Amino acid sequence: MTLTLTPSLTEPSELTIRPRYEGSNICTWIGFKHVNYLVEESVLNHLREGGLPPGAIYETYGLCTDIVDIDTRIVHALHIDDVVTATVRPHRRARDGELLFGVVLQVAREEGLVKAAMSTVRVQLRHDPRGGGDQPIPAVLHPHVVSQLGGAPGWDVEAPEVNLDTDDLIKQLTAGSNAFAWKWRMPYWYCHFTERVQMSGYLRLMEEVVDLFLEDRGVSIKTLLDEQNWIPVVPRSRITVLEEARMEEDLYTVFTVEEVFKDVTYTARMDTYVVRDGALVHTSTGTITHGYALIENRRDWSLVTFDDRMNAALAGTSA
Template identity: 75%
Template structure:
């Protein structure tokens, strides 16, 4: 899309072949959930470009910021660093007029071509007041433009009743819950389009939240790796943007253990907040499911059931 070409038709499917980033190969050659979501993000951006919406061009021409505001991803088969992801993107069957709701499938070659990842992604085009001098919005883009990011979550979200002016807001946010929380100053490298935290920033925080929670409860990732050869694995993650969080604001990140399922997986909810104009603002919510696997060799792993120490830690009973 250019200033003289305003057609945007995203109804046709798109495809892309892409490799995982080397950074995502944290344990042996397996790719972590964060970088699997990065593959999904790249597939979505490629789909938009093939449809006529180039994120850089529409920003520079019309002041529209291309933002992922909801990403719901299930991992069915693990990616390794040398794998090629075969991505297919199309409009989601539940997409309504005026919304960019996309379905993403990633395949990986093994003995046959396997469906490795499925994801549902919601995109919004956020009008940016900075810069000025924008061209009028073309009719093909106007239905997707919003003045503020805010996706509608698929689950009920209730912010806690706390005093935003509390001297220990972290303690108030976790009181009476099976949670861990900390305060995080949003740096510029978690943001894009000048000042707002982007989806990849929330993915980083979700990964860090897991790391901090288990370390606080005596079962850090390194501890279990050294003592039991265990590593965490993620079959499902979702993050939904509820409001905007801005560069250099203090973001309060809360991870709450919600359910332990048959001693093999557990689900946690991540919520993030900022204090703005004297009020607590809920900026994002999400869920992630973890299990643990034992490393069998440099290529293979298998799921294990939680032992007493892990169950106690997840229930908040460990020292």
């Protein structure tokens, strides 16, 4: 492979894309996970246009293209038939060991083209010696290459102190906090480049732990849908990869309610851990903000104020 970086790697790129049908879970609205999938696809397209196709640089240089941080704000709901214009711009604050991009998703509405979502995305090129025989990594890529995946600055990355000689790790991880925890063996379809959990896998984990948390607190999504015609909506989510998690490791996912804002939204933190070589390893962290909306008709909804049952569930008390 002859590597030719084009100006589009350092200048904006644009992609026209539709949401996946899988993401239309409630009425025709697209959930936060699939909004992030649109962001991911737009970044991958930007890399391809810039001369860094993920498949080719892996096959030639052993470089794995990994999204290690994705921070997304959703300001307008996307629907299944929408045609989305995604614009990707290189970010001026990129550091060594990463490629940093700003992404804007726009969609046509009656009032014109509106911003549906904005994201900041960090990408690392992780060298993988598996397979061998790859060509020397070009000098132009050296600043972006890492030997192990790691996250962005600004997070408290210290794992809590626990006793690994007991079998109550979930209880230890939630002790003294308004939290819910879940243990699950990482399947191969949450991984890529043969063995490591990828960002889309963490997005699926975040979606599932919210679902399990709400059921555990007695306010499952189906319960509120049946009884109050409420659905959860997400204005913001962020996930940062701190360390690598591997296929078939048991991942402990901890979901902690951090703040309820004016009875309209709540923000919770997701942390994931594996036990490796006799130590607890913090593999990812992130936050998600939820509100609730009343379904008005098949296309429209409006935000609601949390009632006593919802506030009690978020606080971990009885209504």
